[in-house]
Amino acid sequence: MLTVIRRYTFRLYPNKSQTSKLFEARRLHCYLYNAAISHRKTEYQYWSKSVTYLQQQNALPAFKECWPEYKKLNSQTLQATLKRVDLSYNRFIKSLSQKPLFKSIRNYSGWTYPGHSGWNALTEGKHGQVRLRDLGITIRMRGQAKQWGTPTTLTIIYKPYLNQWFASFTVNIEVPNRKFGSDSDLKYESMLSIDLGTETVLTAYNGQEFLEIENQRFTLRSQKKIKSASKKLRRKRCPNYQKKIKASKRWKKARKQVSKLQRKVAEQRKNWQHHVTTDISRRYDIVVTEKLETKKMTRKAKPGSQRKRQKAGLNKSILDVGFGTLNKMITYKIEAKGGLVLFLPTRKIKPSQRCPNCGTVHKDWANLSNRYHVCNHCHFENGRDKSSVMVMYNVATYQQPGLGTHLEIVDLISSTSKNRKHTGSMKQLGEMKRQKSQQNQKSLGHLETPTSQKLG
Ligand SMILES: [Zn+2]
Numbered sequence: 338m339l340t341v342i343r344r345y346t347f348r349l350y351p352n353k354s355q356t357s358k359l360f361e362a363r364r365l366h367c368y369l370y371n372a373a374i375s376h377r378k379t380e381y382q383y384w385s386k387s388v389t390y391l392q393q394q395n396a397l398p399a400f401k402e403c404w405p406e407y408k409k410l411n412s413q414t415l416q417a418t419l420k421r422v423d424l425s426y427n428r429f430i431k432s433l434s435q436k437p438l439f440k441s442i443r444n445y446s447g448w449t450y451p452g453h454s455g456w457n458a459l460t461e462g463k464h465g466q467v468r469l470r471d472l473g474i475t476i477r478m479r480g481q482a483k484q485w486g487t488p489t490t491l492t493i494i495y496k497p498y499l500n501q502w503f504a505s506f507t508v509n510i511e512v513p514n515r516k517f518g519s520d521s522d523l524k525y526e527s528m529l530s531i532d533l534g535t536e537t538v539l540t541a542y543n544g545q546e547f548l549e550i551e552n553q554r555f556t557l558r559s560q561k562k563i564k565s566a567s568k569k570l571r572r573k574r575c576p577n578y579q580k581k582i583k584a585s586k587r588w589k590k591a592r593k594q595v596s597k598l599q600r601k602v603a604e605q606r607k608n609w610q611h612h613v614t615t616d617i618s619r620r621y622d623i624v625v626t627e628k629l630e631t632k633k634m635t636r637k638a639k640p641g642s643q644r645k646r647q648k649a650g651l652n653k654s655i656l657d658v659g660f661g662t663l664n665k666m667i668t669y670k671i672e673a674k675g676g677l678v679l680f681l682p683t684r685k686i687k688p689s690q691r692c693p694n695c696g697t698v699h700k701d702w703a704n705l706s707n708r709y710h711v712c713n714h715c716h717f718e719n720g721r722d723k724s725s726v727m728v729m730y731n732v733a734t735y736q737q738p739g740l741g742t743h744l745e746i747v748d749l750i751s752s753t754s755k756n757r758k759h760t761g762s763m764k765q766l767g768e769m770k771r772q773k774s775q776q777n778q779k780s781l782g783h784l785e786t787p788t789s790q791k792l793g
Pocket residue numbers: 692693694695696697712713714715716717
């Protein structure tokens with residue numbers, strides 16, 4: 338059996354006294370978060386020292402002596418809050434995000450129980466209750482999980498604009514383990530290759546026929562309504578906490594209207610995504626697709642670029658479809674039934690530039706406006722997206738001319754292999770530093786040591 342991790346979120350229905358306890362815990366966690374940031378800031382400003390996570394964790398007992406109200410909270414949740422600070426500082430150090438700021442209680446979401454202790458999920462996957470031992474409360478919750486397993490972590494979330502509480506569990510689920518190879522019980526007939534695009538959202542090929550799904554353009558359809566609603570919002574008196582101006586009642590009402598419309602678009606998109614991905618995962622065991630890098634794809638146009646508007650439009654339509662979510666949904670749905678998702682390395686295979694018939698790589702096919710491809714080598718012709726899914730299908734079935742006959746050759750990455758990017762773990766940070774220092778040593782050695790010159 339293979340274990341996969343899924344996240345399930347249930348809405349909580351706390352009563353009055355439970356709600357006030359939840360709010361208090363949230364407030365304490367928010368203060369701790371801000372205290373940890375302030376600690377790091379002052380240490381750096383006045384003594385130019387950087388504080389590590391471990392130092393802050395070791396300071397927790399002393400902190401609790403000063404602030405006895407923290408004693409009743411689960412100590413692992415306090416550590417998890419410090420870890421949040423550490424994660425955002427790590428992202429900042431790697432220049433992946435901006436400098437961590439103090440968080441206002443207004444947009445502080447909640448806290449996490451990182452382990453098994455301190456809570457119980459009294460549910461079989463449908464409705465039930467959650468017990469938070471440190472607060473001494475058992476809250477009713479509502480929701481349904483497709484597959485329930487062993488819950489491992491719990492995050493309590495408050496959404497201010499909804500005034501609702503949620504419990505988000507990560508759950509370990511056992512799925513049947515099947516291997517991809519000659520002795521496998523997965524058949525090639527149930528394999529599908531998928532390409533995601535902006536015009537035709539999804540082009541797929543199963544060896545015999547093509548499947549095409551057009552872009553629904555959810556945002557575009559309701560954009561007019563959202564625009565006029567946000568225009569109304571701008572004309573109302575908005576809050577300014579520094580100048581101590583409160584939001585007007587009309588502003589609050591108008592904001593509710595805007596978020597309602599935005600939520601509707603999001604729900605429509607999600608619903609559609611679930612329909613598409615469930616359909617695919619029911620019919621196919623193996624899905625072959627490209628490794629997507631949505632972050633890079635939706636990057637802003639370079640300053641001074643003449644194609645700024647086009648790039649903005651392309652970004653909007655990529656985000657409208659929700660490429661990342663589609664890929665994730667397909668992956669977890671296929672995994673849950675014991676299937677396999679294969680990510681092909683785009684740069685090596687070049688599916689959109691390679692002729693599926695003879696394997697010739699055409700550089701001029703890279704132009705996105707070129708939507709129909711004719712091979713000048715073997716006169717094979719097909720739509721761009723169609724020929725690219727054909728290439729992917731051929732690669733996965735060892736049939737593609739011009740490429741090796743084994744999947745190992747193209748560095749195949751399957752969804753079950755661990756290749757996620759972590760930004761936070763201490764281990765990774767250490768590894769990066771070591772690499773850097775080794776590189777420095779190498780380059781220095783190359784420049785300065787006489788032995789290297791002799792060798793060169
Ligand atoms: Zn050709």
